Amino acid sequence: MTLLTIALSKGRIVDETLPLLKAAGIELVEAPDTSRRLIVETNRPDVRVVLVRATDVPTYVQHGGADIGVAGKDVLLESGLQGLFQPLDLRIARCRMSVATRDDFDYAAAVRQGSRIRVATKYTQTARQHFADKGVHVDLIKLYGSMELAPLTGLADAIVDLVSSGSTLKANHLVEVERIMDISARLIVNQASLKLKRERMREIIDAFAAAIAP
Numbered sequence: 001m002t003l004l005t006i007a008l009s010k011g012r013i014v015d016e017t018l019p020l021l022k023a024a025g026i027e028l029v030e031a032p033d034t035s036r037r038l039i040v041e042t043n044r045p046d047v048r049v050v051l052v053r054a055t056d057v058p059t060y061v062q063h064g065g066a067d068i069g070v071a072g073k074d075v076l077l078e079s080g081l082q083g084l085f086q087p088l089d090l091r092i093a094r095c096r097m098s099v100a101t102r103d104d105f106d107y108a109a110a111v112r113q114g115s116r117i118r119v120a121t122k123y124t125q126t127a128r129q130h131f132a133d134k135g136v137h138v139d140l141i142k143l144y145g146s147m148e149l150a151p152l153t154g155l156a157d158a159i160v161d162l163v164s165s166g167s168t169l170k171a172n173h174l175v176e177v178e179r180i181m182d183i184s185a186r187l188i189v190n191q192a193s194l195k196l197k198r199e200r201m202r203e204i205i206d207a208f209a210a211a212i213a214p
Contacts, residue, residue: 004047004193004200007066008032009054013185016092017070024207046200058084058188067193068204073183074162077126085194087205088187091212097126099178100169101158102151107177110157111136120150121160130160130180148172 006021008014014032021027027043032051040049052060054072058079061069072093076084099119101107110117111134120141121127131138141156150156151174162183163169163176187208194201 002046002197002200004068004197004204005066006047006049007052007057007060007069008049009057009071010051011054012093013054013070013072014051016185017090020090020092020208020211023211024204026204055079061188061190064190064192067190067197067201069188070185071188072185073181074123074126076186076188078123080125085189085191086186087189088208088212090185090187090208093183093185095162095164095183097123097160097180097183098163098176099130099158099160099180100148100151100163100174100176103173103175105151105157107158117158118156119158119160120147120156122147123160126180127160148174 008017010032018028025044026047028049029041029043030037032040032049038051040051042048050060050066054075057069057071058076058081060066062081062084070090074097076086099107114137116137116139118141119127119131119138120143122142122144124140124142127138127140141150143150147159147161148168150159152172160180166176169176187205189201189205
């Protein structure tokens with residue numbers, strides 16, 4: 001029996017991927033958010049799910065630790081990995097990547113005057129490209145969490161981060177001043193697995209595609 005491995009990250013992505021897996025006839029035998037296992041078996045003996053950090057999903061798929069994975073567009077852009085086949089935009093885990101500042105910071109004026117803006121983000125690749133395309137001079141500060149603190153403490157003038165409802169920004173007296181791109185989760189596939197396990201991989205891809213069809 002040849003094993004098929006699917007890489008997922010805990011939280012919103014795994015929660016929203018479960019109905020798609022069910023559509024493909026795959027159900028986890030344990031709830032991923034409460035299980036302490038990193039490898040979760042499914043109702044199919046030839047399919048298992050590995051739970052990894054969101055940022056590690058592309059690496060597992062790229063290097064064959066998993067045959068299939070689900071990763072946000074934000075993670076894929078930052079990964080820098082080449083050649084990952086992305087057959088489907090799953091249209092789940094939707095949000096947007098935006099620039100936000102304190103509500104009393106005049107971002108438009110700073111850009112217009114050509115000021116050098118300090119920007120805190122964990123999405124340095126995406127932010128660098130965005131500001132370069134706009135001709136805006138920035139100093140990027142790499143942070144891994146609590147992004148909203150950076151403008152409040154004076155560490156940065158702005159942040160680049162994911163925004164869903166905007167309620168967290170509002171609660172911290174921040175405002176969204178620029179939308180960079182819409183984000184959603186993508187199905188990613190290991191190229192070698194697609195050749196070696198083509199029939200079973202195609203079965204899952206087609207089931208996912210049917211489940212997200214309008």
